[in-house]
Amino acid sequence: MSAAIMEVNAEARRILAVSISKLYASRTQRGGLRLHRSLLLSLVMKSARDIYHSSRESEGPPVGGEQPSTEEAMDACSGCPGEANPGHREPQPEPESVEPAPEDPEGCDGEITEDKENRSPARQSRKRRGKASAAPDFLPSKRARLEPGEERYAAAPLGSCCRAGAVDSLSALSLNRVIPAF
Amino acid sequence: MWSDWGAAGPGGDMQWCFSQVKGAIDDDVAEADIISTVEFNHTGELLATGDKGGRVVIFQQEIENKNPPQFRSEYNVYSTFQSHEPEFDYLKSLEIEEKINKIRWLPQKNAAQFLLSTNDKTIKLWKISERDKRPEGYNLKEEDGRYKDPNTITSLRVPVLIPMDLMVEASPRRVFANAHTYHINSISVNSDNETYLSADDLRINLWHLEITDRSFNIVDIKPANMEELTEVITAAEFHPHQCNTFVYSSSKGTIRLCDMRASALCDKHSKLFEEPEDPSNRSFFSEIISSISDVKFSHNGRYMMTRDYLSVKIWDLNMENRPVETYQVHEYLRSKLCSLYENDCIFDKFECCWNGNDSVVMTGSYNNFFRMFDRGHRRDVTLEASRENSKPMQVLKPRKVCAGGKRKKDEISVDSLDFNKKILHTAWHPQDNIIAVATTNNLYIFQDKVI
16 A cells, blocks of 8 residues: 555544544533534544545555454444434434434334334344454444344345445445434 | 734724723633623623523623723623523433523613523523612501501502612513424524524524414424435524525535525525635535534625634625635634544634624634734734733734744744634624623623724
8 A cells, every 4th residue: 555545544544533432422412412513523424434445445455454443433333323204203312323223213113103111122133243243443442232223224225335344335335324313 | 915904003993902801810610601602782782691501691881981082981790690591301311501502682672671592492582671769668568578567557658769779680581492403503683673583403493572382484404314414504694684584504604595585484595605615625624614603794784704614704695606705714724624623623613793884804713812804904913812911901912823934923833822712702892893702711802992
């Protein structure tokens, strides 16, 4: 890799790490998540992701060791499902913006009111296994679990981008999902 | 090119002098004391501040010497009250901050003064009235309030009003609640003096001042799928004279002018003001710095001013494709955007204001600097609000930031700027050259040497 490209990569990764930590920190902010701020953070993350990806593409096949943790970072960004819930009720700001919320079943099931307290364990499934469940090196060590319900979104048009594995998936990754379901 | 506006000269050059400073002196700032909004009323006689603790403090101008050039006035505390308290939204498990986001005065109609103050969710109409007389000579009560024994009352008299020490009372007259899902960023009183708007991240509501249980939604930019959200509303204001016209700015750097006569829901703008982005300035942070933090109409209603992170732009309402004037507030920060992102300063929302005759605009910066741009004379100046320059009537010396290269004497280098000392809120007296500048927890009042 050329030095300039490596520098851009490092910068993009650093900005991504800073952005993710800001998103985590905003969960504990007084007054709740700020939509404007979250939007701006997601735009920066998108820029960083795009620049990182395009610089790696221009360099050809990626170096093996670097890939997994970056993908995990990207996957962490993609974790939030966003909620399509027109009209039924005003969606609440999610405390966990970088991971799927427990409330998302409502958006998917439409009219069915989800009983969050007594969800059937059979519906819970872990979407990603293996390397993706290991915490990326720059995230807080106590990483929250992927919440059940993430699997549901696999069927949605945007869901296909959430599969871990191929580098190509990064390009389809929608960072829109960072925006909490307000 | 623009010249520095430092030297005094004959014929109307402004020379700013320190007048007063309000607030605690010590460096340890209590979070509740952080000033979050500053606003003069329509005559400039009253100056209101709101803080993070939900309090409103109103200062009243007392003129000591009316005659120019010795014009002297002082702003003294007139009324202090707790406008908003912290609340808890049980449904969403969220705390609602009591911080006062905006204060807007209503034009005065009678002896009392009225203002609107808002936090993230609730707008309140406050009545501030003076009481300088009290009744005396009740028939059934003693002077201390105890009730008399009715058997002792043998005659009847009419109570009289006798003078007393001035008491200023603030009472909440209306509470406009439960109309905003997102955080309120603006309120603006209409020129019809009957309605006002409130704007949050995605919606703008129109209220009648007398009606609290409902409002009209006039702008709604919430997408059906929140994942498709690309921009939010950052500020909104009614036109100063046309009661059907308002503007709202967005996080994408656009301003939309809407006409309420066109339709009930003003999702379709009448005009869209947008300047194409300069591709050479593209960076990770281009979107953040193009987000507009404040929009203000000029007093004459012909122009509007927008503030984004690095600049102030003046727009002619008749020209949508670019601003007529652009002023760089602190261009030297462009190369520091990454650090400013890390320390969160890039999210700071600076406000801007016009002077009374729309010839000068002002906005804040870091290191307790604030900037003024004289549109007519094409000059700009950087001044500082600090305790060191706070001797009575001390003339403020223009400041200069050294962007690079050799630092001259009296210049301050970019790396020495204190980014914790920021001036986000400034206000200009509607008629005179008196300005109020809020640092973190202090309010500075400066006036022109010659008024």
